[in-house]
Structure formats: structure tokens, C-alpha cells
Amino acid sequence: MTLSAQAGTAQPITELLDAETVQSIADEVWPSLVGDGEAFVPVPVPPPADVVSAWVDILGPWTGSVVVTCAPATAEALTESVLMMRPPSTVDAEDVADALGELANVLGGNIKSVLPGESRLGLPQVGAAPPRGRLDDVRSLVGQWRGDFLTITVQGATGAQHAERIEEKPL
Amino acid sequence: MIDDSRAMRRIVGTILKDFGYDVREAGDGRQALDALEEGRAEGWVPDLCCIDWNMPVMDGLQFVFAVRANPGYRQVTLMMVTTESETGQIVKALAAGAHEYLIKPFTADALRDKLALLGLLPEEVTA
Amino acid sequence: MTLTATSFDWVRQLVHRESAIVLQPGKEYLVEARLLPMAQQLGCAGVSELVESVRSRPDAAKTRRIVEALTTNETSWFRDGDPFTSFAGTVLPQLLAARRPDERLQIWSAACSSGQEAYTIAMLLADALPNAATRVSITATDLSRKMVERTRAGRFSQLEVNRGLPASMLVRHFTRAGNEWEISPALRRMVTASECNLAAPLPRLGPFDVVYLRNVLIYFDLPTKQQILTRVRQLMRPDGWLFLGAAETTLGVDDNWERVVLGRGSAYRPRKGS
Numbered sequence: 001m002t003l004s005a006q007a008g009t010a011q012p013i014t015e016l017l018d019a020e021t022v023q024s025i026a027d028e029v030w031p032s033l034v035g036d037g038e039a040f041v042p043v044p045v046p047p048p049a050d051v052v053s054a055w056v057d058i059l060g061p062w063t064g065s066v067v068v069t070c071a072p073a074t075a076e077a078l079t080e081s082v083l084m085m086r087p088p089s090t091v092d093a094e095d096v097a098d099a100l101g102e103l104a105n106v107l108g109g110n111i112k113s114v115l116p117g118e119s120r121l122g123l124p125q126v127g128a129a130p131p132r133g134r135l136d137d138v139r140s141l142v143g144q145w146r147g148d149f150l151t152i153t154v155q156g157a158t159g160a161q162h163a164e165r166i167e168e169k170p171l
Numbered sequence: 172m173i174d175d176s177r178a179m180r181r182i183v184g185t186i187l188k189d190f191g192y193d194v195r196e197a198g199d200g201r202q203a204l205d206a207l208e209e210g211r212a213e214g215w216v217p218d219l220c221c222i223d224w225n226m227p228v229m230d231g232l233q234f235v236f237a238v239r240a241n242p243g244y245r246q247v248t249l250m251m252v253t254t255e256s257e258t259g260q261i262v263k264a265l266a267a268g269a270h271e272y273l274i275k276p277f278t279a280d281a282l283r284d285k286l287a288l289l290g291l292l293p294e295e296v297t298a
Numbered sequence: 299m300t301l302t303a304t305s306f307d308w309v310r311q312l313v314h315r316e317s318a319i320v321l322q323p324g325k326e327y328l329v330e331a332r333l334l335p336m337a338q339q340l341g342c343a344g345v346s347e348l349v350e351s352v353r354s355r356p357d358a359a360k361t362r363r364i365v366e367a368l369t370t371n372e373t374s375w376f377r378d379g380d381p382f383t384s385f386a387g388t389v390l391p392q393l394l395a396a397r398r399p400d401e402r403l404q405i406w407s408a409a410c411s412s413g414q415e416a417y418t419i420a421m422l423l424a425d426a427l428p429n430a431a432t433r434v435s436i437t438a439t440d441l442s443r444k445m446v447e448r449t450r451a452g453r454f455s456q457l458e459v460n461r462g463l464p465a466s467m468l469v470r471h472f473t474r475a476g477n478e479w480e481i482s483p484a485l486r487r488m489v490t491a492s493e494c495n496l497a498a499p500l501p502r503l504g505p506f507d508v509v510y511l512r513n514v515l516i517y518f519d520l521p522t523k524q525q526i527l528t529r530v531r532q533l534m535r536p537d538g539w540l541f542l543g544a545a546e547t548t549l550g551v552d553d554n555w556e557r558v559v560l561g562r563g564s565a566y567r568p569r570k571g572s
Contacts, residue, residue, distance in 0.1 A: 025477055028457050032276035033182075037328030082178055084185060099178040105225075106275045109254020110456065114476050121225055121254070123175065146327075256456060261469050272465035274456050284374050284462035 010062045012137040013154050016115055022141050022152060025110045030145070033106055035081045040150060042143040048074075051149075053129035054100035056108035057157075060119025064137065064156040066108035067129045068100065074148040075100050097126040111154055133158045172196050173203040173234065174223035174252070179275075183221055183252065186279045190286065191293040192219075200229030204237055207244065217247055219291055222269070224253035224260075232267055239268030248289055252277070301330050305349040309333075312361065313368050321368070332367045373411050374461035375418045377512070380563035381541040385508065386422045388560055389539050393507050396537060403434040406506045408496065408530065409514035410438035413449030413481075413489070414458070419510070420485040421471050431488055437503055439494035449491040452481035496526050504533035513543035520551065527552040531568050540566040 019042075026040040048071035055067040070078070079091045079099035091099075101124030112119050132138055137156030144150055172180050172187070175198050184194045195210065195217070197203035203220070210216060220238070224231040231251060238244045250271040251264045261272050273285055286292040309329050310321045321329065330345050337348035340360075352360050376382045393403055407416040416438035423430040438449050459468055459479045472479040494501060496511075497518060509530055515523050530540065531554060540555065542548070548555040548566050555566040 021477055024455075028455060029276045032278045032457065035327075037325065037331045039331050079178075083181055095178070098176055102176040102178045105176065106254055109275065110256070110477060113254075113256045113474070118257075118259075123225065123227065256474075258469050258474055261465055265466060265469070272468075274460055276457070277460050278457065280374075281457070281460035284460075287379065288376070288462060288464060
């Protein structure tokens with residue numbers, strides 16, 4: 001599945017969305033979706049060796065993805081928190097894909113609604129993050145949750161000469 | 172509870188069960204319509220449907236249109252629970268026949284407040 | 299996380315004493331998150347240091363800030379329902395009948411916080427009266443300058459507008475501003491916000507036809523409650539209406555009020571001859 005955009009037709013995300021807005025969205029999403037008192041703190045910590053990402057695509061006057069990235073163990077802890085699970089319950093890969101995907105979905109949906117014009121939101125996907133497009137078409141918050149590396153990145157689609165094409169994979 | 176996210180179905184389901192609801196789930200609008208039909212056959216009609224917007228096969232808006240077109244489901248309250256939060260989207264959903272609209276992210280208190288507004292909060296929970 | 303078990307326990311007991319709210323074990327993250335800004339502001343290394351400093355040197359202002367940081371939830375619109383539905387259904391029609399057409403109705407939201415109560419009233423009025431802006435004025439006061447500024451701004455987050463606000467009212471009376479929602483200019487003009495300390499002699503406000511004094515008397519001791527109710531009554535029309543919080547009453551506090559049952563709640567009116 002490739003998400004492409006007409007090169008040079010849209011403004012870069014840095015002109016459409018500032019870091020404070022993304023942070024204020026995270027400030028609402030974390031206490032409600034992840035748990036009361038939880039927070040995404042925009043203070044960087046060293047990245048882990050291995051990461052997993054969840055993202056949703058935004059298709060509209062601006063086209064790209066909203067990507068959440070963290071270590072696999074962090075993704076599991078996030079899932080336990082989102083699903084309000086306590087030991088001895090453990091989460092499986094499907095739970096993680098679902099909870100992380102929903103986190104990306106809620107962040108993405110709120111980011112979409114502050115972008116100009118009308119856009120559509122794709123269904124959540126989980127795995128290796130999509131490649132970034134133009135380097136200036138990235139708005140990234142690098143930070144932590146409970147001390148663990150976590151980033152929220154709003155990134156433009158890879159440029160292409162042809163018109164957009166979106167294929168939505170069913171979950 | 173109609174949402175393609177199992178996490179969201181579980182979260183809302185847990186909150187509603189705590190409020191005393193019996194909860195059934197569906198992963199898209201088509202599954203939900205089928206479940207409504209099956210439920211009606213056994214005498215189970217929901218008081219409330221919580222509906223996500225963006226779902227595969229049949230989205231939440233189409234589901235609302237379908238339910239409101241069916242006089243057999245007149246007493247069912249329909250509430251969108253979605254990230255779609257532009258004014259135009261909310262207007263569209265209300266015009267299609269949704270009764271209420273809860274924006275994601277939301278807290279359990281917010282869901283309770285909406286239920287109270289709709290008169291759908293079991294009395295013991297109003298404290 | 300720096301919060302020690304003893305610190306958490308102290309905070310838990312404090313909050314329960316001051317607000318009756320129970321912080322369950324497992325809520326350490328909540329205490330940490332909510333108190334960290336205050337700890338940093340006061341130059342403490344972390345939340346435990348903040349707590350220990352207040353334990354060893356009791357400080358009423360700091361204690362109050364700690365309690366507020368842990369008990370403030372987003373306030374909701376149409377809180378408890380009745381004080382607003384009965385305002386629209388019973389109180390407003392009676393007032394309109396009792397007043398001359400050129401008399402402006404005056405309403406006071408006397409602990410307005412971020413403005414949800416004042417704008418709830420404004421929305422109800424806008425929906426009930428074609429000429430609401432000319433017919434009614436709403437005074438909103440709060441002890442906190444920050445809350446007064448928030449009320450003036452009339453801007454609310456997604457989380458805040460989710461709390462008990464009918465979606466149809468959201469789309470009719472608000473527009474989106476970035477990730478927030480802003481009340482319409484017409485409704486914003488109906489509300490005048492200012493600072494006011496209820497526990498001190500009141501500025502010359504009113505006279506009010508309706509006063510909302512909800513969930514604020516609980517913070518005061520009995521003599522102060524009585525003082526406040528007396529001062530409030532002095533700023534009201536003799537046939538005015540007072541709404542208190544759902545669990546509050548003037549009974550046992552001030553018998554210069556008559557209780558009137560409205561819907562499943564009640565309102566209080568100055569007793570005749572008081």
C-alpha cells in the first residue's frame with residue numbers, strides 16, 4: 001500500500017501545524033485514552049534499539065500520516081493501560097496492534113480536524129513506520145511516556161508525479 | 172457498541188457495564204445491522220447504540236441512515252463516538268438522525284454526562 | 299517517579315479530609331502528574347520534596363493548591379440538569395411576566411470557574427428568547443483571575459465540550475478555533491466576567507433576578523456561609539431566585555430563604571419580610 005501525493009502542490013505540515021497544537025492534543029488524549037494522570041512528556045530520552053509504529057493516513061489538501069513510535073515493550077505497557085488490564089492478564093499481539101492503532105487513530109483524527117480544508121482519515125495500521133516524504137514536511141514531537149521513548153510524528157507522504165492513490169487495507 | 176477498534180469496544184463496553192448496561196458489540200455498520208436484526212428476533216433491542224464513524228464495509232453515518240430509515244428501530248438512541256469533530260461532520264451526523272455526539276478522546280465522566288442528558292443513565296449511577 | 303509511599307499517603311488523607319474525595323492506591327501517577335508543575339514552580343526537586351516541605355511547615359495556601367490540583371475536574375455544562383431546565387421552563391417565564399419589557403434581567407454566576415455555567419445560561423436564553431442579548435445580562439465572577447480570563451475568552455477544549463453539552467448546542471453556539479471550541483461572539487457579549495471574593499464584602503453588583511451559587515459554599519465554615527448568603531441576598535431582587543449545588547441547602551444555615559421545589563431539585567427565594 002503506497003500513500004503518495006502530488007509533489008509541490010501542498011504546503012508543508014510545518015506551515016499548517018505547530019508543536020504546541022500537537023502537544024495540546026496529546027495532553028487531552030493521554031489522560032482520557034491511556035489513563036487518568038498519564039501524560040506524554042515532550043522531553044527526549046535515548047531511542048531504543050527496536051521500535052514499532054502505529055499510524056493513520058490523512059488524505060486531503062495535505063496528505064501524509066500521523067505516526068506513533070515506541071519500543072515494543074512500551075507498546076505492551078501502553079496497551080495494558082489503555083485496556084485497563086491488571087496482572088495476571090497479559091496482552092497479545094492483536095491487543096497491542098489494536099490499542100496502539102486506536103491511539104494513532106485518536107491523535108490522527110484530532111490533528112486532521114485542525115488542518116485546513118476537508119480531509120479523510122485512513123484506518124489504523126501497525127508495523128514499520130511509512131517512509132517520510134520531504135524533510136521539511138515533518139512535524140515531530142520527540143518525548144516519553146512513563147520515562148519510555150515515544151514520538152508523535154506528522155509526516156508528509158513521499159512525493160510522486162502522479163495523483164493520489166490510497167488503498168485501505170481492512171484490519 | 173459499534174467500532175472497528177477492539178480496544179475502543181472494550182473500553183466503552185467496560186464503562187457501560189459498570190453503569191449497569193448489557194452490552195453487545197459489532198465491528199462495522201453491516202455487522203451492527205445484522206446484529207440488530209438477530210437481536211430483534213430474540214427480543215433484544217438496544218436502548219443505545221454508540222457508533223464510530225470510520226469503519227470498513229459500512230461506516231457509522233451509513234449505519235445511522237439505515238437505522239433511522241427503519242421504523243422498527245424508532246426507540247433506539249444513536250450516539251456517534253468518533254474522532255471526527257469538525258462542525259460540519261457533527262451537523263451531518265445530527266441531520267442523518269444521530270441523537271448525540273461524543274468526541275474522542277473522552278473520559279468516562281463525559282460518557283456518563285451524555286447518558287444523563289439522554290435520560291439513559293440508570294438511577295443508581297447518578298451520584 | 300519520585301513520590302514516596304508516605305508522601306502519597308499524606309496527600310491521600312489530606313484530600314479526603316478537605317474534599318471527601320478518595321484517592322485509591324494506584325493513583326500515584328495522578329498525584330505525581332498533577333503536583334509536578336507546582337513542585338517545579340516552587341523549586342522542589344520533585345513531588346515528594348514538595349509534600350515533605352508542606353508537612354513540616356504547614357502552609358494554608360500551598361495546602362489549598364495541592365487539594366485543588368487533585369480535585370479539579372473539568373466542570374460540566376448543564377451540571378445536574380434541573381437548575382437549568384427549571385430556569386428555562388419555570389423561572390424565566392415568571393420573571394419575564396413580572397418585569398417590564400424594558401427591564402434587563404440580571405443573572406449572576408457567582409463561582410463561574412472557566413465559564414461553563416455562565417455560557418450554559420446564555421445558550422438557554424439565546425434559544426428561548428429572540429432578543430436575549432438585549433433582554434438579559436449575565437455577570438460571572440470568580441475568585442481566580444485565571445478563571446475570569448478563561449470565562450472572558452469563552453474557549454474550551456474538546457474534553458471540556460464533551461461534558462454534558464448537547465451536540466446540537468455545540469454546533470449552533472460554538473465555532474472551532476484550532477483544537478478548541480469558541481463560544482459565539484453574540485453569547486460572549488452577554489457575559490461580563492470579573493474577579494470577586496465571596497468571603498469579603500461584595501462589590502456593588504446586581505440587583506439580580508437569579509443567582510447561581512453552586513458548589514462553592516462547601517469551601518467555607520458556617521459563619522462565612524451565613525455571611526455570604528446574607529450578602530448575596532442583599533444583591534438580589536426580593537422576588538429573585540437562588541440556585542445552590544445539588545447537595546446543598548440553606549436549611550440550618552440561614553432561614554431567610556424559602557425553599558421552592560423545582561423538578562427534582564429546588565431553588566431558594568428571599569423570605570418575605572426578611
